[in-house]
Amino acid sequence: CRCAKYSGIVEDCCCDYETVDRLNEELLHPSLQELVKTAFFRYFKAKLWCDCPFWPDDGMCRLRDCSVCECPDSEFPESFKMPHSQEDPICQEGKPQAAVDRTIDSKSFRGWTEADNPWTNDDETDNSEMTYVNLQLNPERYTGYTGPSARRIWDAIYSENCPKYPSEELCQEEKILYKLISGLHSSISIHIAADYLLDEAINSWGQNLSLMYDRVLRYPDRVRNLYFTFLFVLRAVTKAADYLEYAEYDTGNPNEDLKTQSLMRQLLFNPKLQAACPVPFDEAKLWKGQRGPELKQQIQKQFRNISALMDCVGCEKCRLWGKLQVLGLGTALKILFSVDGQEHSAQNLQLQRNEVIALMNLLNRLSESVRFVHEMGPSVERTMEGQ
Numbered sequence: 400c401r402c403a404k405y406s407g408i409v410e411d412c413c414c415d416y417e418t419v420d421r422l423n424e425e426l427l428h429p430s431l432q433e434l435v436k437t438a439f440f441r442y443f444k445a446k447l448w449c450d451c452p453f454w455p456d457d458g459m460c461r462l463r464d465c466s467v468c469e470c471p472d473s474e475f476p477e478s479f480k481m482p483h484s485q486e487d488p489i490c491q492e493g494k495p496q497a498a499v500d501r502t503i504d505s506k507s508f509r510g511w512t513e514a515d516n517p518w519t520n521d522d523e524t525d526n527s528e529m530t531y532v533n534l535q536l537n538p539e540r541y542t543g544y545t546g547p548s549a550r551r552i553w554d555a556i557y558s559e560n561c562p563k564y565p566s567e568e569l570c571q572e573e574k575i576l577y578k579l580i581s582g583l584h585s586s587i588s589i590h591i592a593a594d595y596l597l598d599e600a601i602n603s604w605g606q607n608l609s610l611m612y613d614r615v616l617r618y619p620d621r622v623r624n625l626y627f628t629f630l631f632v633l634r635a636v637t638k639a640a641d642y643l644e645y646a647e648y649d650t651g652n653p654n655e656d657l658k659t660q661s662l663m664r665q666l667l668f669n670p671k672l673q674a675a676c677p678v679p680f681d682e683a684k685l686w687k688g689q690r691g692p693e694l695k696q697q698i699q700k701q702f703r704n705i706s707a708l709m710d711c712v713g714c715e716k717c718r719l720w721g722k723l724q725v726l727g728l729g730t731a732l733k734i735l736f737s738v739d740g741q742e743h744s745a746q747n748l749q750l751q752r753n754e755v756i757a758l759m760n761l762l763n764r765l766s767e768s769v770r771f772v773h774e775m776g777p778s779v780e781r782t783m784e785g786q
């Protein structure tokens with residue numbers, strides 16, 4: 400029975416499945432969907448080319464549905480762009496040189512820190528190789544990226560940097576790293592299944608529910624890890640509420656910027672959320688033992704390796720979303736656990752612009768996956784298990 404599988408408190412968290420589903424449905428999902436469409440949150444700065452230190456390029460970047468549509472200069476909010484550009488926003492798919500004017504950096508990053516995140520390998524100030532992508536034009540979905548190239552990334556992540564549990568030797572902190580990655584993996588698989596190329600000949604897209612069952616639903620621990628990751632990231636967002644409330648969301652369009660701020664407040668200080676799930680995850684219990692500091696350094700290093708592996712994802716669009724979501728997780732880890740390895744209070748928290756964009760877009764992706772599992776899961780399980 401599905402009710403028994405997913406009832407009670409989400410493992411290692413402080414809220415139950417029913418509450419998470421209800422809050423997501425009524426509050427989080429609708430607000431996040433609006434938020435990620437705003438000008439501030441829809442542009443992500445990323446280094447897109449394969450730059451893998453571990454394996455040579457395997458040519459998967461050439462798959463049609465893998466390519467990323469970069470932002471033409473004209474698409475940017477007024478305050479970000481050069482005065483001369485007047486063209487309509489269009490997708491520049493397949494034209495790598497159609498990147499934006501990089502002088503926008505000085506404007507769009509005003510008011511944001513440039514300090515590196517100790518949990519990740521990405522550096523948003525590494526200008527010459529980076530470009531901006533409109534995430535709304537490049538949805539995370541099926542791309543055809545599969546086989547040995549994709550498999551070796553997941554294998555390297557799990558076997559070298561985040562060993563699978565249950566294993567008697569793993570402590571709670573290591574299990575949490577595994578659960579975060581597994582939850583993210585579930586979410587990626589759900590997005591592939593939710594937006595799948597059903598018939599290439601007629602370019603027909605839709606849901607592939609048997610794939611969703613085969614990759615996620617038939618493994619209850621993968622579903623549980625998805626809920627865990629959602630609550631972990633939600634906790635990071637609410638913990639950083641005082642910082643995020645007053646962060647710089649200026650895109651030069653006062654109405655839109657006010658909307659962004661108001662959506663952020665709705666998410667950060669919602670009385671319903673505070674009443675029903677005030678502390679989605681309790682980070683205070685971690686890193687307590689004698690090995691605490693050493694363990695934190697080890698897990699930070701493992702997570703940085705996972706972040707570096709994203710440069711080896713052989714499909715541009717998967718790499719974009721892989722980088723964004725791993726950066727989002729790294730930002731959640733930074734908020735909850737450390738700044739340069741030190742305990743921190745909300746007062747000295749400093750986030751990069753890209754980190755905040757990644758964090759909120761990751762939360763939105765996880766919220767979509769939780770909603771999908773909640774809405775479709777029971778009927779898909781009934782159908783597949785009745786067969």
Ligand code: FAD
Nearest residue numbers: 540541542543544545549552553581584585591621717721
């Ligand atoms: P995979 O998903 O590759 O899984 C490999 C193995 O990992 C499985 O056999 C299983 O043992 C284990 N596993 C699977 N799920 C979990 C889980 N939730 N928790 C724990 N263990 C698990 N493809 C796209 O079409 N679109 C994308 O946007 C996309 N983004 C990607 C981003 C990244 C960072 C990577 C590495 C790959 C991405 N891919 C994407 C490829 C996709 O994730 C799969 O690798 C591919 O579809 C092949 O799937 P598979 O059935 O071989 O299993």
